[in-house]
Amino acid sequence: MKKWFLFAPGPTPVPPEASLAMAMPILHHRTSDFEAIFEEVREGLKYVFQTSKDVIVLASSGTGAMEAAVVNTLSPGDKAVVVRGGKFGERWAEICESYGIVTIPIDVEWGCAVDVDDVKKVLDKHPDAKALLWQASETSTGVKHPTKELAELCKERGILSIVDGITAIGVFDVRTEEWGIDVVVSGSQKAFMLPPGLAFITLSDRAWEATKKSKSPKYYFDLAKELKNQQKNQTAYTPAVSLIIGLRETLRMIKNEGLENVFKRHAILAEASREAMKAIGLELFSKVPSEAVTAVKVPEGIDGGKIPKILRENYGVIIAGGQSQLKGKIFRISHMGYVNKFDMLSVIGAIEGVLKELGYKFELGAAVKKAQEILWR
Amino acid sequence: MKKWFLFAPGPTPVPPEASLAMAMPILHHRTSDFEAIFEEVREGLKYVFQTSKDVIVLASSGTGAMEAAVVNTLSPGDKAVVVRGGKFGERWAEICESYGIVTIPIDVEWGCAVDVDDVKKVLDKHPDAKALLWQASETSTGVKHPTKELAELCKERGILSIVDGITAIGVFDVRTEEWGIDVVVSGSQKAFMLPPGLAFITLSDRAWEATKKSKSPKYYFDLAKELKNQQKNQTAYTPAVSLIIGLRETLRMIKNEGLENVFKRHAILAEASREAMKAIGLELFSKVPSEAVTAVKVPEGIDGGKIPKILRENYGVIIAGGQSQLKGKIFRISHMGYVNKFDMLSVIGAIEGVLKELGYKFELGAAVKKAQEILWR
Numbered sequence: 001m002k003k004w005f006l007f008a009p010g011p012t013p014v015p016p017e018a019s020l021a022m023a024m025p026i027l028h029h030r031t032s033d034f035e036a037i038f039e040e041v042r043e044g045l046k047y048v049f050q051t052s053k054d055v056i057v058l059a060s061s062g063t064g065a066m067e068a069a070v071v072n073t074l075s076p077g078d079k080a081v082v083v084r085g086g087k088f089g090e091r092w093a094e095i096c097e098s099y100g101i102v103t104i105p106i107d108v109e110w111g112c113a114v115d116v117d118d119v120k121k122v123l124d125k126h127p128d129a130k131a132l133l134w135q136a137s138e139t140s141t142g143v144k145h146p147t148k149e150l151a152e153l154c155k156e157r158g159i160l161s162i163v164d165g166i167t168a169i170g171v172f173d174v175r176t177e178e179w180g181i182d183v184v185v186s187g188s189q190k191a192f193m194l195p196p197g198l199a200f201i202t203l204s205d206r207a208w209e210a211t212k213k214s215k216s217p218k219y220y221f222d223l224a225k226e227l228k229n230q231q232k233n234q235t236a237y238t239p240a241v242s243l244i245i246g247l248r249e250t251l252r253m254i255k256n257e258g259l260e261n262v263f264k265r266h267a268i269l270a271e272a273s274r275e276a277m278k279a280i281g282l283e284l285f286s287k288v289p290s291e292a293v294t295a296v297k298v299p300e301g302i303d304g305g306k307i308p309k310i311l312r313e314n315y316g317v318i319i320a321g322g323q324s325q326l327k328g329k330i331f332r333i334s335h336m337g338y339v340n341k342f343d344m345l346s347v348i349g350a351i352e353g354v355l356k357e358l359g360y361k362f363e364l365g366a367a368v369k370k371a372q373e374i375l376w377r
Numbered sequence: 378m379k380k381w382f383l384f385a386p387g388p389t390p391v392p393p394e395a396s397l398a399m400a401m402p403i404l405h406h407r408t409s410d411f412e413a414i415f416e417e418v419r420e421g422l423k424y425v426f427q428t429s430k431d432v433i434v435l436a437s438s439g440t441g442a443m444e445a446a447v448v449n450t451l452s453p454g455d456k457a458v459v460v461r462g463g464k465f466g467e468r469w470a471e472i473c474e475s476y477g478i479v480t481i482p483i484d485v486e487w488g489c490a491v492d493v494d495d496v497k498k499v500l501d502k503h504p505d506a507k508a509l510l511w512q513a514s515e516t517s518t519g520v521k522h523p524t525k526e527l528a529e530l531c532k533e534r535g536i537l538s539i540v541d542g543i544t545a546i547g548v549f550d551v552r553t554e555e556w557g558i559d560v561v562v563s564g565s566q567k568a569f570m571l572p573p574g575l576a577f578i579t580l581s582d583r584a585w586e587a588t589k590k591s592k593s594p595k596y597y598f599d600l601a602k603e604l605k606n607q608q609k610n611q612t613a614y615t616p617a618v619s620l621i622i623g624l625r626e627t628l629r630m631i632k633n634e635g636l637e638n639v640f641k642r643h644a645i646l647a648e649a650s651r652e653a654m655k656a657i658g659l660e661l662f663s664k665v666p667s668e669a670v671t672a673v674k675v676p677e678g679i680d681g682g683k684i685p686k687i688l689r690e691n692y693g694v695i696i697a698g699g700q701s702q703l704k705g706k707i708f709r710i711s712h713m714g715y716v717n718k719f720d721m722l723s724v725i726g727a728i729e730g731v732l733k734e735l736g737y738k739f740e741l742g743a744a745v746k747k748a749q750e751i752l753w754r
Contacts, residue, residue, distance in 0.1 A: 008405045011618055022619075023400040026572050028385045028695045059438045059574050060597065063614040067597045076594075098596040189615060195403050197436050197574045197617035217453075217594060219475040220437065220444045237440040238566060240574035240617070241388055242399075318405045 002316040007347045009139050009167055009293040009320055011189040011196055012337035015253060018194060018246040029241050035233040037248050042230065044251030045200060048192075048259065049169055049184060051176040055202040056226045059240040062166040062187030065199035067095050068221035069162050069183045070133075073207055075215040076100030078130045080162075081122055083114045083150075087140035087323050088164055092133040099216050104129065110141045110326065111295070113288035116149045123157055130210075131160035136168030136184075140323045142286040142295030142332060144172070151179040160207060166190055167292035169200075170254060171266050171336045182207040188243060190292070191262075193250040193337040198243045266291040269335035269344055272371040276348045279370035280355070280362040285330045292336045293320075297329065302358050304328035310354045317350040341375045379693040384724045386516050386544055386670040386697055388566040388573055389714035392630060395571060395623040406618050412610035414625050419607065421628030422577060425569075425636065426546055426561060428553040432579040433603045436617040439543040439564030442576035444472050445598035446539050446560045447510075450584055452592040453477030455507045457539075458499055460491045460527075464517035464700050465541055469510040476593050481506065487518050487703065488672070490665035493526045500534055507587075508537035513545030513561075517700045519663040519672030519709060521549070528556040537584060543567055544669040546577075547631060548643050548713045559584040565620060567669070568639075570627040570714040575620045643668040646712035646721055649748040653725045656747035657732070657739040662707045669713045670697075674706065679735050681705035687731045694727040718752045 006013045027034050038057075045055035058064055070092075074080060080101050082093045085108030096103045106122055108114045114134065123129060132154050136147045147163060154161035162183040168174050169184065170191030176184050181204065188198035201223065203211070211224055220237065229236045254262055270291040274284055277296045285295035298304035304321065305328045311317040322330040333347055348367050356364055383390045404411050415434075422432035435441055447469075451457060457478050459470045462485030473480045483499050485491045491511065500506060509531050513524045524540060531538035539560040545551050546561065547568030553561050558581070565575035578600065580588070588601055597614065606613045631639055647668040651661055654673045662672035675681035681698065682705045688694040699707040710724055725744050733741060 004402055006403065006405060008407075010615065011403045011405060014403045014619075019400040019402075022572075023396040025381055025396075026383065026388045026391045026566075028383060028388060029573075030385075030697070031689060031695065059436070060441065061436045061615040061617075064437065064597045095596045098599075099594045187615070189403075189618075195399075195617065195619035196406075196615040197620060217476045219472045220441045221597075222475075238387060238438040238564070238573040240438075240572065240620075241566075242391075242572035243574060243617075312408060318408065320407075 005317045005343070005346055007317065007319045007334050009190070009332060009334040009336070010187070012193060012334060013339065014195060015193055015250065015338045017253065018249040021249045022242045022246040024245070027241055027245065029235070029239050034241065037245060038233045041244055041247050041251060042233070044255060048251065048254055049176050049202050050174065050178065051202050053177065053202050053204065054227055054230060055200050056223055056230055057235070057239065057244065058199045058201065058221065058226070059197065059237070060199045061196055062185065062199050063091065064221060065185035065187065065201045066091060066164060068201055068223055069185050070095050070101065071099055071216040071218040071221060072214055072223045073160055073162065073183060073210040074101050074130060075213070077102065079104060079126055079128055080131045080133060081106060081126060081129045083108060083119070083134035083145060085112065085114060085141065085143060085145070086110055086135065086138035088135050088138055092164065111143060111285045111287055113143050113145050116146055116153060119150060119153060129159055131162050133162040135164040136174050137171065137290035137292045139167045139293060140326065142290050142293045144288050144290040147174055147181070148179050151181045154182070155180045160210060167290065167336060170262065172263050172291045176202060180204065188247065191336050192247065194243055194246050197240050198247065266336060268375060269339060270294060272344050272374040273333050273335055273348070275374055276367035276371040280352065280367045293332050293334045295330045295332045298331060299360055302360055304331065306358060307331045307354055310357060311350055315350050315353065317347060319347065344371055344375065382694045382720070382723055384694065384696045384711050386709060386711040386713070387564070389570060389711060390716065391572060392570055392627065392715045394630065395626040398626045399619045399623040401622070404618055404622065406612070406616055411618065414622060415610045418621055418624050418628060419610070421632060425628065425631055426553050426579050427551065427555065428579050430554070430579050430581065431604060431607060432577050433600055433607055434612070434616065434621065435576045435578065435598065435603070436574065436614070437576045438573055439562060439576050440468065441598060442562035442564065442578045443468060443541060445578050445600055446562055447472050447478065448476055448593040448595040448598060449591055449600045450537055450539065450560060450587040451478050451507060452590070454479065456481060456503055456505055457508045457510060458483060458503060458506045460485060460496070460511035460522060462489065462491060462518065462520060463487055463512065463515035465512050465515055469541065488520060488662045488664055490520050490522050493523055493530060496527060496530060506536055508539050510539040512541040513551050514548065514667040514669045516544045516670060517703065519667050519670045521665050521667040524551055524558070525556050528558045531559070532557045537587060544667065544713060547639065549640050549668045553579060557581065565624065568713050569624065571620055571623050574617050575624065643713060645752060646716060647671060649721050649751040650710050650712055650725070652751055653744040653748040657729065657744045670709050670711045672707045672709045675708060676737055679737055681708065683735060684708045684731055687734060688727055692727050692730065694724060696724065721748055721752065
């Protein structure tokens with residue numbers, strides 16, 4: 001019997017409450033029934049994004065919202081500084097370049113967080129930069145960039161802070177409004193515990209002002225048009241109705257648990273994951289680890305590609321390997337969303353099992369024991 | 378007890394087979410399990426689109442695929458002729474204009490199909506036009522434009538034919554490859570019997586050639602990048618996994634019924650719907666009615682907005698009213714997707730009921746009887 005366990009950094013497991021709600025007969029979106037649901041969803045999103053501003057819902061993956069962030073606030077020829085410390089940092093740069101935005105990359109060694117002083121220096125050299133773009137959590141490396149500090153720096157310099165919060169919002173504390181972040185994007189298949197297909201984006205007043213000056217072409221991702229519709233609990237184009245209905249359920253779950261408790265849960269699961277790996281002699285890849293995903297170096301002498309492969313094929317356990325240049329060099333355990341203590345014992349036990357199978361020398365049980373000590377501290 | 382009946386032109390009813398498949402635990406997309414599903418889906422889409430070329434799957438509403446059609450094949454400054462005979466014809470023009478494409482509209486009276494000779498004249502006047510864009514089925518007016526003839530005309534003139542098949546593909550015969558149509562788009566929530574959130578687009582060899590010359594900016598909707606990934610049964614960005622799993626089920630249903638039988642079913646349901654309305658003295662709005670949706674004029678003296686409202690609130694039956702300039706003037710009954718004979722008796726009976734309630738004079742039962750005569754002919 002193979003039973004599936006999902007520990008990849010998106011899609012994350014979907015709670016049965018949401019699956020069943022989404023399996024109900026489909027609603028038509030131009031009805032008061034849908035509007036009541038969407039109104040509740042919009043309020044719930046503000047709570048999770050920690051903002052009083054509208055959070056726009058798009059029918060797309062997270063990348064769509066990243067594109068929306070760029071094409072609504074910047075114009076061809078504008079200069080944007082991009083923190084490039086992983087696959088998703090690269091994506092920010094690619095999007096900007098696709099739309100003719102002059103991109104100044106800050107290349108950060110994969111596995112490291114950006115240094116705020118380095119950013120300052122680049123901004124000093126480019127006083128005409130209009131925006132700084134980064135990842136609150138860089139999913140490919142499991143790194144957390146210093147979002148609060150960077151947002152403050154942007155405010156000081158009067159430039160837009162544009163944050164990819166796809167594996168950060170609802171995972172750890174990102175105070176969109178209090179920290180004065182101008183644009184934050186996220187997606188449904190991470191802490192929001194839903195299948196992929198919805199993306200979210202919120203803008204500060206300053207960012208909405210910028211949308212008025214933006215000359216980048218756009219249609220499907222035109223946020224001003226969406227805002228006008230969504231403030232009436234409708235959308236400009238047909239919304240992904242079933243996912244929005246599922247989102248109402250998962251937002252209720254987050255609200256019931258309380259955002260602070262959700263953050264605490266993620267923090268302790270992440271700590272247990274890190275300490276468990278260290279307890280069997282493994283090294284963490286991320287210098288400043290995100291609570292969304294733990295990236296672990298594949299030990300010397302082990303074929304890195306085999307770890308997720310055997311876990312999936314023989315154990316039914318899905319974790320992620322490394323992407324791009326990290327292929328075969330790291331593996332990544334996600335602990336965001338619908339994950340609790342007992343799930344962590346499963347995934348850590350599975351990793352011990354596969355490492356034993358691959359001939360790695362360690363004391364079987366040491367990782368799970370370490371996790372238990374932290375989880376039941 | 379209120380029981381819901383959905384007869385709106387999207388979303389259309391979702392079969393329980395698809396709902397249950399989508400309620401299964403979510404799959405990770407970077408796995409061979411997902412790839413096997415996606416491979417089957419890609420084959421099924423080719424069958425429904427009647428083409429041997431790849432049909433690209435996007436995580437967006439249909440409008441996203443319309444944007445993809447424009448930004449991948451045309452460039453700023455290019456000239457495009459747009460058939461504008463309803464809300465979705467207007468949308469083609471808006472998208473083109475958003476991307477700096479010079480738009481030559483052919484304004485067609487709402488409710489009428491475009492005249493091929495009129496198109497010829499416009500193309501004669503604009504020999505530098507690069508493309509003709511139209512709706513195979515204009516959902517807002519229930520009109521079918523002459524797609525075969527227009528596609529042939531485009532071929533003759535050596536310009537791209539770009540067709541919105543959102544409420545046409547899988548509803549009635551559109552022979553993408555045989556008729557030489559260059560670009561066809563569709564969406565999940567129509568004949569594909571799924572919730573909204575997936576869009577589809579297929580390109581001819583000539584259209585793929587055009588993508589190489591297109592200078593329009595794009596990232597999320599970059600079809601060349603998607604093609605490269607989808608030919609390996611993956612996607613450039615996280616796909617809407619659950620909807621793709623549902624799509625496998627509905628494509629199997631279409632294949633089992635046989636595309637020709639699906640078209641016949643839609644044709645007879647549409648005919649029954651039209652004749653039933655005429656049997657109680659109502660007038661059809663569309664001069665060339667589409668098999669997707671029947672648009673009916675609101676009779677003199679009746680408040681048109683009340684028809685869908687009472688149907689929804691008192692009867693639990695969802696049909697659509699008119700959009701934009703047609704608000705209150707027409708109502709629209711959809712019969713595409715997961716709809717059969719018995720469903721037609723329900724919706725026609727419900728319409729008789731609401732008309733009686735609103736004081737319209739007619740012989741109760743005449744519409745249903747007429748529908749029965751056609752459905753059991």
